[in-house]
Structure formats: structure tokens, C-alpha cells
Amino acid sequence: MDILVFIQNNIWAIANMTMEHISVVGVAVGLAILTGVPLGIAITQNRVAADIVLYVASIVVTIPSIALFGLLIPVLSIINQGIGWLPAVIAILLYSQLPIIRNTYTAITNVDPALREAARGMGMTPFQRLLKVEIPIAIPVIMAGVRTAVVMNIGVAAIAAYIGAGGLGLLISRGISQTDPRQLIVGAVAVSLLAIVADWVLLKAQKFLTPAGLTR
Amino acid sequence: MIQLEDLTKTFSTPNGPVVAADKVNMTVPTGEICVLLGPSGCGKTTALKMINRLIMPTSGRIYINGEDTTQLNKFELRRRIGYVIQQIGLFPNMTIEENICVVPKMLGWDAKKAKERAAELTDLVGLDPHQFLHRFPKELSGGQQQRIGVIRALAADPPVMLMDEPFGAIDPINREIIQNEFLKMQEVLKKTIIFVSHDIDEAVKMADKIAIFRGGKIEQYDSPSQVLAHPANPFVADFVGSDRTLKRLRLLTAVDVRDIDAPVASMQASVEEVLVSAKSHANRIVVLIDADRHPVAYVTADELSGATGVVSDFAHDLPTTVPVGADLRAVVSEMLSHDTMWITCVDERGHFAGVVTQPAVTAALGQKSSSVRDQATDARLANV
Numbered sequence: 001m002d003i004l005v006f007i008q009n010n011i012w013a014i015a016n017m018t019m020e021h022i023s024v025v026g027v028a029v030g031l032a033i034l035t036g037v038p039l040g041i042a043i044t045q046n047r048v049a050a051d052i053v054l055y056v057a058s059i060v061v062t063i064p065s066i067a068l069f070g071l072l073i074p075v076l077s078i079i080n081q082g083i084g085w086l087p088a089v090i091a092i093l094l095y096s097q098l099p100i101i102r103n104t105y106t107a108i109t110n111v112d113p114a115l116r117e118a119a120r121g122m123g124m125t126p127f128q129r130l131l132k133v134e135i136p137i138a139i140p141v142i143m144a145g146v147r148t149a150v151v152m153n154i155g156v157a158a159i160a161a162y163i164g165a166g167g168l169g170l171l172i173s174r175g176i177s178q179t180d181p182r183q184l185i186v187g188a189v190a191v192s193l194l195a196i197v198a199d200w201v202l203l204k205a206q207k208f209l210t211p212a213g214l215t216r
Numbered sequence: 217m218i219q220l221e222d223l224t225k226t227f228s229t230p231n232g233p234v235v236a237a238d239k240v241n242m243t244v245p246t247g248e249i250c251v252l253l254g255p256s257g258c259g260k261t262t263a264l265k266m267i268n269r270l271i272m273p274t275s276g277r278i279y280i281n282g283e284d285t286t287q288l289n290k291f292e293l294r295r296r297i298g299y300v301i302q303q304i305g306l307f308p309n310m311t312i313e314e315n316i317c318v319v320p321k322m323l324g325w326d327a328k329k330a331k332e333r334a335a336e337l338t339d340l341v342g343l344d345p346h347q348f349l350h351r352f353p354k355e356l357s358g359g360q361q362q363r364i365g366v367i368r369a370l371a372a373d374p375p376v377m378l379m380d381e382p383f384g385a386i387d388p389i390n391r392e393i394i395q396n397e398f399l400k401m402q403e404v405l406k407k408t409i410i411f412v413s414h415d416i417d418e419a420v421k422m423a424d425k426i427a428i429f430r431g432g433k434i435e436q437y438d439s440p441s442q443v444l445a446h447p448a449n450p451f452v453a454d455f456v457g458s459d460r461t462l463k464r465l466r467l468l469t470a471v472d473v474r475d476i477d478a479p480v481a482s483m484q485a486s487v488e489e490v491l492v493s494a495k496s497h498a499n500r501i502v503v504l505i506d507a508d509r510h511p512v513a514y515v516t517a518d519e520l521s522g523a524t525g526v527v528s529d530f531a532h533d534l535p536t537t538v539p540v541g542a543d544l545r546a547v548v549s550e551m552l553s554h555d556t557m558w559i560t561c562v563d564e565r566g567h568f569a570g571v572v573t574q575p576a577v578t579a580a581l582g583q584k585s586s587s588v589r590d591q592a593t594d595a596r597l598a599n600v
């Protein structure tokens with residue numbers, strides 16, 4: 001009961017925090033797509049580069065988020081942005097690289113060699129091949145990478161409340177510091193719900209973007 | 217016309233250089249099908265792919281209709297050459313229509329013209345455009361996909377086609393059907409085609425000329441009947457098989473060996489009269505025909521001799537008949553299964569069209585000189 005009353009009294013604040021949360025993850029993953037997909041495609045051309053890039057991206061995700069925020073504070077302090085929205089976005093951008101680059105790379109390299117051969121034999125340029133054949137076929141796997149990135153980073157964004165990035169993590173951090181179980185529970189449930197809903201929406205987007213010929 | 221001049225490809229591998237094509241020289245005249253044949257790894261695919269520069273030649277020249285292709289932009293070159301592969305390679309994200317229109321679009325055709333072309337070609341291979349053009353590749357059977365693979369290569373009407381084991385992935389029954397369809401199409405389209413196969417039967421069936429490869433070199437480049445009748449060396453003889461004489465049966469039809477003047481008579485003819493013509497003929501039989509010239513029965517000289525009356529009293533049913541267009545393999549097979557030394561031919565309307573005897577078949581196969589088909593080919597070439 002307490003909890004429902006709390007939600008009722010704070011509904012606008014919660015909605016506001018949800019929007020902040022979405023904006024951090026949305027902007028960061030959006031930028032991660034713009035960088036990770038081209039990078040994932042580029043490294044299909046060179047085995048050594050692919051190994052290096054994927055290795056670095058894997059190292060990045062092993063850094064605990066708190067530690068990463070800590071690392072970013074002195075760096076971004078130079079431009080007076082040591083805490084707040086920007087370091088949160090940058091951290092999530094970095095964490096998102098691995099699933100997006102790896103899925104893009106895997107999807108493109110797994111395109112049936114016969115299709116590539118047919119495309120080459122018909123006189124498509126490498127760019128036409130990418131645009132007309134390889135990317136459309138890779139879309140479902142790339143989108144799966146985006147979903148992983150979003151779900152994983154909705155959790156990371158919750159922790160970013162500690163560096164002043166706002167979002168639903170605020171409820172959790174206050175719940176802990178004020179030993180208020182209502183805030184803690186509402187915050188935790190809201191973060192989980194947001195992750196589930198985001199995953200579902202992206203799954204719909206994935207189905208929508210996948211060429212009909214691959215699913216029918 | 218396609219000319220290969222000293223075409224050579226050396227792959228450098230960790231185990232040292234591999235010569236996949238070694239000074240390959242050949243000329244494929246316009247409108248002919250040349251089949252590259254040979255055991256696995258002999259360099260057929262390498263030779264083929266150098267023509268559309270999917271593989272860069274180490275040295276040598278390729279001319280298409282007299283034009284040296286090394287000077288051409290490789291993308292433009294490929295768009296002017298139809299290319300079909302064993303794995304078909306239809307793009308799963310595109311409809312059948314989009315697949316067929318890929319090359320026309322790259323060549324800047326107007327969309328309407330490209331679509332009309334797609335419909336026309338789909339129809340040509342016996343698929344209903346309304347039903348198939350808007351489907352996706354995986355909604356088609358393997359045989360249907362293979363047909364689309366072929367017409368996709370034909371879409372921009374290229375003068376030259378390269379086909380790497382195009383029918384290799386299809387079951388034998390469908391393969392036969394598609395091969396026949398393709399030959400029928402080729403009679404009209406008259407493309408210059410290089411076709412890779414490792415199936416001697418397919419090669420004999422499809423080829424105007426066969427090039428037999430071993431270790432990157434051409435061992436023999438000849439018409440199918442020459443390759444079968446006169447293998448250039450023991451390797452070729454071994455490759456085409458010890459049954460190569462039987463394989464030549466497919467190159468000849470009943471028309472080539474039938475005796476059109478074999479005696480015939482009506483059912484009501486007198487024994488004496490028919491006996492004379494039966495004895496005059498090596499086969500010593502006379503086919504009896506009805507008023508419409510349909511063969512209905514036969515009589516033998518032995519049974520007629522000394523008898524009188526009408527021949528119908530001595531008539532036997534014909535064991536079977538064959539169409540004059542049938543190939544000799546089918547004809548001989550009929551003879552063997554009916555345990556007979558001769559067989560009656562009929563034309564499309566079922567009229568008597570001569571008799572084929574086993575000695576005539578043997579004589580045709582034993583011919584030292586070039587076979588009937590060769591003479592026909594030579595005559596055609598002389599007219600070009």
C-alpha cells in the first residue's frame with residue numbers, strides 16, 4: 001500500500017526520471033550504432049584489425065561501471081563535465097560497442113559466400129554489395145546486438161545516478177541512503193520494467209526492419 | 217566469340233605456388249556451348265572465373281568478340297556477362313523480380329522495361345509471372361530457384377554466359393528437364409556459353425565442344441563425338457569411361473541410321489509379292505501398314521516362303537515403335553528390352569518412318585570418319 005501511495009504522490013517525478021533514463025541510454029546507444037556498425041563492417045576486411053578491435057571492446061566491458069565513471073571524471077573535468085549527463089552517455093557508448101560491433105562483424109562475415117560470389121559475378125561494386133545484400137541480410141543480427149546493448153545499459157544508467165546523471169537510479173540511490181524501501185523497490189522495479197519494455201519495443205523494430213524474404 | 221590466349225593462373229599458397237591454369241588456349245565460337253570438363257581441382261572454375269575477372273589472371277589474354285577484356289572496368293565487364301553458379305545465390309532479401317532486375321538496374325534500364333523483361337523471362341522458363349515474381353527465393357523449390365538463377369543471368373541479354381556447374385545441385389530427374397529446357401532456350405538465344413561440369417553425360421548432352429582439363433592444362437578440345445570416338449590420349453579415354461561408345465549413342469538419333477527405304481506392304485497384299493521385297497532386303501522382314509501408313513504388323517521372309525494367300529495370315533504384332541527423333545540410346549534400349557534386332561520408326565503423326573536395325577547402329581558407331589552430328593556442325597560453321 002505504502003508503495004502505491006508513494007507512486008501516486010510522485011508520479012510526475014518518476015515519469016521525469018524515466019525520461020532522463022531513456023534519454024541517456026537512447027542517445028548513447030544511438031551514437032553507438034552510428035560508430036559500431038560502420039566499425040563492425042570495416043573490420044570484416046582485415047582479420048588482424050578485427051581481432052584487435054573486438055579484443056579492446058571486450059576489455060572495455062570488463063571494467064566495472066563505477067570504475068569507468070571514476071576514470072572519466074578527471075578526463076571530462078577538463079571541459080567541466082566531470083559529472084552529470086555526459087560521462088554517463090560516454091560510458092554507455094563505450095559499453096555498447098562490443099555487442100554492436102561483434103554482432104555486425106559476425107553477421108556480415110556469416111553472409112553466405114555464394115551470395116557474395118553471385119553479387120560479385122553480377123558486377124556489383126563492394127559498396128552496392130554491402131547496401132543491397134550484406135546489410136539487409138545482417139539486419140536481424142545487428143538489431144539483436146542493439147537490444148543487448150540497450151538492456152545491459154539500462155542497468156548501467158541506473159548506476160550513473162551516482163555521478164549526477166539523474167534517471168531512475170536516483171530512486172535507488174536515495175532509497176539506499178535514506179533507508180527508504182519504498183523508493184528502493186519502486187526504483188528497482190521501474191528499471192527492470194523499462195528494460196523489459198525497451199527489449200520488446202526493439203524486438204518489434206527488429207521484425208519491422210528485417211527484409212520480408214528472410215522471415216516469411 | 218570468346219578467345220583465351222595463353223591464360224595462366226598461379227596461386228601462391230603456404231605450400232608453394234599452385235598452377236591452376238597453365239597456358240590455356242581456346243576459342244569458343246559465337247552461339248556455341250563449350251563445356252569445361254575434368255576431375256576435381258583440375259582448374260575448370262579458375263579458368264571460368266578469369267573470364268569475368270573474379271580471379272585475376274597471372275598472365276595471358278581474354279578476348280570477348282575481339283575485345284581485349286583486360287582494358288575494361290571489371291564491374292562493367294561482369295555486368296555484360298551472365299554468371300550462374302551451382303549454389304544459385306538468389307538474394308534472399310529480394311523478391312524474384314528484384315533478383316532478376318539487379319543487373320538491368322545497374323545498367324540503368326528504365327524500371328518498367330526491367331520488370332517487363334523479368335516477366336518475359338519467367339514465362340520463358342515455364343513459371344507464371346503473376347504467381348512467382350513477387351515471391352521470395354525461399355518460397356520456391358530448388359528446381360524453380362535454379363531456373364530463376366539462369367534467367368537472372370540472362371536478364372540484361374548478355375552475349376556471353378559463364379555457368380559453373382549450374383545444374384549440379386539438382387536431382388537427376390529435374391536436372392534432365394532443366395537441361396532440356398536450357399537447350400531449347402539456347403536454340404533461340406544463341407548465347408556464347410562456357411559451362412563447367414564434371415559429369416561426362418551432361419557434357420556430351422550440352423556441349424558443341426568439350427575441353428578436357430587436367431592439372432590446369434587442356435588435354436583435348438573437340439566436339440563430343442570426337443572426344444568419345446577418338447580420345448586424344450589415355451587420360452581422356454579413361455576420363456570419358458570405358459563405355460564411351462555407348463555414350464555416343466546419345467549423340468545420334470534414329471533419323472541418322474534408319475533405313476527409310478525398308479519395304480512396307482498393306483495387310484491385303486499377296487504373299488508372293490511381299491516375299492519378293494522381303495528377300496530383297498537384308499533384314500528379311502516387311503512392315504505392314506494400314507491405309508493411313510500407320511505401321512501395324514510385320515511378316516518375315518522365312519515364314520512367307522512357299523506359302524500362298526494374303527500376308528495378314530502370317531502377320532505378327534509389332535513389338536514396339538520409336539519416334540524418329542529419339543536418340544539411339546533410347547532406341548537401343550527399346551531393342552534390348554524387346555529382344556529384337558530391328559525396330560520400326562514413326563514420325564510425329566504416327567506414320568511409318570523407316571526401320572532401325574542393330575547392324576545399322578553398330579555401323580554408325582564404328583564409323584572411322586566424323587559422325588553425322590559433326591558433319592552437321594561443320595556445315596553450320598561453314599555458313600557462318
Ligand SMILES: Nc1ncnc2c1ncn2[C@@H]1O[C@H](COP(=O)(O)OP(=O)(O)OP(=O)(O)O)[C@@H](O)[C@H]1O
Nearest residue numbers: 227229234236255256257258259260261262263414
Ligand atoms: N584461391 C585459391 N588459392 C589457392 N589455390 C587455389 C585457389 N583457388 C583454387 N586453387 C587451386 O587451384 C586448383 C584448381 O582449382 P579449381 O577450383 O579451378 O578446380 P575445379 O576444376 O573447378 O574443381 P572442382 O571440380 O572441384 O570444382 C586446385 O588445385 C585448387 O586447390
Ligand SMILES: [Mg+2]
Nearest residue numbers: 260261262412
Ligand atoms: Mg569448380
